[in-house]
Amino acid sequence: MTPGSGRIDALVAEIGSTTTVVSAFDGLAHHPETMPCLLGQGFAATSVAQGDVGLGIDAARAMLEAKLGPLAPDITVATSSAAGGLRMTVHGLTQKMTAMAAREAALGAGAVVRYQTAGKLRDADLREIEAVCPNLVLLAGGVEGGDAEVALFNARRLTELVVRPVVVYAGNSVAAGEVRTLLESAGFRVRVTRNVYPAVDELDILPARLVIHDAFEEHIIHAPGMERIGEWVTGRILPTPGAVLIAAELLSDVEGDLVVVDVGGATTDVHSVTDGSPEIAVMALDPQPHAKRTVEGDLGTFVSAATVAELLPAEQRPDPLPSALPVTPEDIAAASLLAVTATVTGMHRHAGALTHLYTPTGRKTVARGRDLTACRVVVGTGGALTRLPDGEGMLRAAIGDHAERLLPPVDARIALDRDYVFACCGALSAHFSAEAVVALMRRSMGE
16 A cells, blocks of 8 residues: 555455445555555444445455555455345256356356256246246257257247346357247347356356356346446456355465365355365266355355254254353364264365265276375365364365265365455455455455
């Protein structure tokens, strides 16, 4: 920060469902006198419910500037999981192929997938889509040169919806033109991108992730209570989970295969960047993306606390459940118990496992799902793991030798995003060098 001027490289607003954080960064643009650093953070209650997200942003910035003085950032960017986050439905041809690939693209972009179908849409599916009222619909189906009829059929069915979400088409390119014409003539906004499943056992989900980010940015500016966000930012607006996955991908270029776990009040997100180990790859049955995110909507320390408590033996369940911001020793102990349970359960759900098939030639061992055995770094981010006591211990409990589950090894390095900057770094990566944003993350991890 230039003395007396308040000039800094960037401000980032992370707008959560309950809390808005505004963070100030400098040294990202390779100023000779500075290194990339977090200057400070301000916090306030998210104000979407009051009809104006700007109120929370202004309050958080005021808190920040009370500590640092007036700030003049070169850019301002934002991530958001407020206003319901990014609600999506995904629809493909087959459950384990195109529908699975579409789901991977949506989750990797930071969406909450509320409904998924395979095959032709039925009346009950349309009713479910309308009940979800998604911001985006991801329509896929057919490998390149393969089936196109199901995607066309489903596009026709979508025109019967009362709601008009943005539709991203990521299926067989043969049908792309006709799908666009059908939907646009019915009043839908349509984005076309590359096929998420171009060939059997081949995923190509990054183009769809980028298109979903663009569509989200367009949506969030018009979401109730979020209209003023466009006045505050000069750069991108990303879904917060999507920004965390971008950050994890950048970090993996330096640290190698890794897992990032984010335990929040409502959900637990697990992000992994890995192709797995060669030993497991020869046994794998399911194609997996290089970067993957899973979201567990029933695992959190506040909104879904009661569901997490049900996973514990009756005598261990905390009573009462913790508050949103635990302060008392009893509240902190209860939140910590729920956080470690969510961490372990979320990691185990994210990981695949070895299983056995019985064939005419005898038993065969195969690998299903995500192989994390090559991940030598496990990082915790988000409020629970970075603010409650012993976040490292919670992560340690989730790895190691657990029967045949494909978890990170017991000697994996454990670290915490102590400065709470991973989502910020994902957003900043569109404006500054990978070297600069990775330096911020490694500093937050204590390196």
